[in-house]
Amino acid sequence: MATTIEPRLLRAFLAVADELHFTRAAARLYVAQQALSRDIRRLERELGAELFGRTTRQVTLTAEGARLLPYARRVIEAQDELLAAFTGTANEARPLLVDVNSPGLVHERVLARARELIPGQELMARYESGLTYAAAELLAGRIDVSFGRFAGLDPAVRERLAQQPLRYEPMAVLLPEEHPLAGLDAVPLDRLAGETVYAGAGNPRTPEWTDLARRLFDGRGIKIAPPAPLAVGEEEFRRIMAKYGNPVLAGIGFPAMPGSVLRPLVDPVPLSPVSLVWRKGQKHPGIDALRAAASSIAEEEGWLDRPADAWIPAPDALVMMNRV
Numbered sequence: 201m202a203t204t205i206e207p208r209l210l211r212a213f214l215a216v217a218d219e220l221h222f223t224r225a226a227a228r229l230y231v232a233q234q235a236l237s238r239d240i241r242r243l244e245r246e247l248g249a250e251l252f253g254r255t256t257r258q259v260t261l262t263a264e265g266a267r268l269l270p271y272a273r274r275v276i277e278a279q280d281e282l283l284a285a286f287t288g289t290a291n292e293a294r295p296l297l298v299d300v301n302s303p304g305l306v307h308e309r310v311l312a313r314a315r316e317l318i319p320g321q322e323l324m325a326r327y328e329s330g331l332t333y334a335a336a337e338l339l340a341g342r343i344d345v346s347f348g349r350f351a352g353l354d355p356a357v358r359e360r361l362a363q364q365p366l367r368y369e370p371m372a373v374l375l376p377e378e379h380p381l382a383g384l385d386a387v388p389l390d391r392l393a394g395e396t397v398y399a400g401a402g403n404p405r406t407p408e409w410t411d412l413a414r415r416l417f418d419g420r421g422i423k424i425a426p427p428a429p430l431a432v433g434e435e436e437f438r439r440i441m442a443k444y445g446n447p448v449l450a451g452i453g454f455p456a457m458p459g460s461v462l463r464p465l466v467d468p469v470p471l472s473p474v475s476l477v478w479r480k481g482q483k484h485p486g487i488d489a490l491r492a493a494a495s496s497i498a499e500e501e502g503w504l505d506r507p508a509d510a511w512i513p514a515p516d517a518l519v520m521m522n523r524v
């Protein structure tokens with residue numbers, strides 16, 4: 201067994217372990233698949249252990265691969281922290297890529313405030329839509345910051361990310377203008393009993409949102425609409441929703457849609473917990489500015505104040521009490 205192991209080999213191992221697919225892992229690392237396979241074989245030789253089971257149809261972690269995984273993560277996280285500590289000048293010059301999910305959401309206000317705090321630093325907006333998808337992009341280094349429901353991520357993913365609670369966003373329902381509930385100023389949750397509500401089921405980018413809906417609807421006689429074609433852009437979303445005719449579960453800050461009305465949900469007031477999320481150990485002045493902007497706006501707007509009649513799942517309440 202080798203007495204030293206190159207971090208590059210551990211990065212290759214982690215990429216394959218995360219993706220369980222050599223082609224996707226190679227694309228994530230910007231290397232040829234053959235080169236990635238060579239690195240994995242070399243690591244296996246140096247450790248004297250088979251790390252992956254390989255067939256023509258799938259890649260799986262072996263018991264030895266699973267044993268290596270936490271050690272490899274700690275080594276790479278430590279190396280990233282070391283590099284960040286000694287490459288501050290180069291890192292500060294690099295644009296920070298900030299996923300604000302979708303146009304028109306309050307996350308853009310946080311980004312705008314952060315830009316005011318550090319006008320000399322470039323903060324570039326991205327629109328990835330869905331924290332589950334964005335988390336994979338964060339860990340791959342393709343974006344730097346995102347927003348969303350942190351408790352809805354897989355625990356193994358959460359361990360590699362940091363978060364700062366930003367907002368308890370009241371939830372709402374988007375209704376066609378002709379819907380019987382559209383004339384109400386606010387919709388009591390029990391009035392949705394018997395309805396089938398769209399909550400992103402089947403969208404691989406947003407399972408954390410569908411999970412939140414299931415928790416909210418459980419025992420209330422509200423069904424989650426089956427998967428609909430994934431719509432990209434406001435016009436396509438409006439067309440698909442009009443075609444299927446289901447109410448849509450949304451946050452209160454959801455942008456206005458022609459032919460629809462947005463109504464807050466009450467009795468109780470369900471809350472969608474939103475955090476600012478970035479890679480654990482990552483250092484960048486843009487992240488500091490985003491955290492400061494998030495804190496100041498949250499305090500000014502009372503974003504972290506919970507109504508007395510609020511509803512929120514217990515795991516989310518715990519996450520929102522802590523900074524990870």
